[in-house]
Amino acid sequence: MGDHVLGIAMNGVTGRMGYRQHLTRSVLAIREAGGVVLPDGSRVVPEPVLVGRSERKLREIASRHGIERWTTDLDSVLSDDGISVYFDAQITSAREEAVRAAIAAGKHVYTEKPTANTLAAALELAKLARAAGVKNGVVQDKLFLPGLLKLRRLVDAGFFGRILSVRGEFGYWVFEGDWQEAQRPSWNYRTEDGGGIVLDMFPHWHYVLEHLFAPVRAVTARAVTHIPERVDEAGHPYAATADDAAYAVFELDGGVVAQINSSWTTRVNRDELVEFQVDGTQGSAVAGLWNCRVQHRAMTPKPTWNPDLPTGERYRAQWQEVPDNAEFGNGFKAQWELFLRHVVADEPFPHDLLSGARGLQMAEAGLHSSRTGRRVELEEVSLS
Template sequence: MPLLPAPRLIDPTTVPALRWGVIGTGIADRFVHAIDAHTGQRAVAVTARDAERTRAFAATHGIERVHASVADLVADPHVDVVYVATPHPLHREQALTAIAAGKHVLIEKPIALTAAEATEILRAGRAAGVLVAEAMWTRYLPQADVIRQVLDAGLLGEIDLVRADFGSLVPFDPTSRMFDPALGGGAMLDLGVYIVAFASSIIGPPRTIRAVGTLAATGVDDSATVALKTDAGAQAALTTTFGAVTPVEASVFGSRGRLDVLAPFYGPTGLRLRVDDADAEVWRDEALPTVHDGLGYQATAFASYVEQGLVESPLHPHDEVVSVLTTIDEVRRQIAEE
């Protein structure tokens, strides 16, 4: 009998078909494609800085209305939820504007530049009674539910260590989003949020944070090696870099076995479980044509939470969103002061 359980998925036809207003046209291109192809959610309005590009985006995705500003989009009575898909430094202002207009908000990762900004956004959402969530889409993938079931069943025994890496070869360009401090540049905010969030999902918030890394010529971190330890003694070893392509894998090690998340671990890929001395068991997620089609799962979950009247995601609660950014804040501080 297989040990890896089947994922528990939300049927996208059973949740409300929300009308989404989109801010930004970068990652939003993949998001809107995913919800159109695999969910009942629909983008009905869009705004972005480049008017010509925004009109082209709307035409490509069959979006009805193009707004001239964020203020116009959040005032649109036909919009139920706002998806903030702009560079990190814009998230706080745009999210607060949407919240003030009474809209639910899904905000691309990282939700903000710092833990303090994240706290401000999330408190505003709670006070307004609207759902605010970070778009940490990995948390809603089928394999994430399988991992939760494996941990809840204690199949790995006592968790001792989490490992995760995310490295990508990014040529240095001081004006790019990756390297410009004014645009929220740095490996930890771009790639590192995935590895810290993965560790958090397994072992919870760390008590001890140790980091070394390097800085680009613009002053942002372009690599980091991070060690975390919790009050319970579980540890995490995490690496990220703009200087090399790494395997982009994640693993969880316990007293009875190990669970590997296949590359790239942040998308719908699969799992390999080995318990005691048994042969490894592999489960692969081949349900979708591309990795980023998995973005639709978070939209379906978001709609289900709106239906339930929730103001935070039960799979990715506000305290954890802030905790992950608190860790990233400290990692960046330590690297900058080396």
């Protein structure tokens, strides 16, 4: 049983997410640990090849981490038989063309989302991958984080009884870039570059709702641009043409209603940057990315509405913390390990390009609902 060395072309690792989460905390961490163990006891060891536009940045990253190969020529790595997997963490507007080329070259594909700019393009990528017979996956990292893993445990255990509703709050204040540097790149706020919080976050909410609760069947949303002008990385003002906040209601199978606010123009008054409250007939839970608190039916207090008296209840203290009961690693790394086993050992991997296309469908439906003021039903999306 020999180890499998798997060449991975990693495009977009000079960006914050591509570098921190995918390169250093996932692929390099897996390599340094000796690879991922396969069912037969052998290991698959990833060997990254860095791809990007900046020679200087690529050279510096490669030197810092002892990576032998890097290039600004994507075609050269796609024609290299020693590279089996193509990974994409570029800006959204550049992703579709590169993924299409990787599939045509016979590479297995793992990519950030959204996978393309439109549902039609995302579906075409999924169909091309199926026709080419290549393995494919989409990053759905939040499913692998401690808070949502605990929430999954509660759902599987039947803790909630019949689930009634989900309420999510996500966001923080992203500085405009004038008196304080923005925490996000300026392209996020330009529609022409693939920016916008709906396109960025609705695919996340789709896989969270679909995998934890039930398929999404309808969307009603309002997307807005609260901050119309921002300042870019060079200190130049620019028009923010993309939405920076979205307020949405999602209708799920079984009558579950999910309300999720997404905003880059809100100040945080939560324990975590994203929190989901799930209410059911037998109990409720509030889960963030790390923690999860519960209140069972038998332990639910009896609040009484009385605006004439100050509230003496310490409501937060009436909830119980869900224990870890396990060691939780980096969510991105956990999904990378699953994908590598999928590629080499053909283990199941449900987070494919078709799943990514359904997330983009929900984003498009949200934007359409916002433009028209109407509720939008989601049709079944398939490769047939």
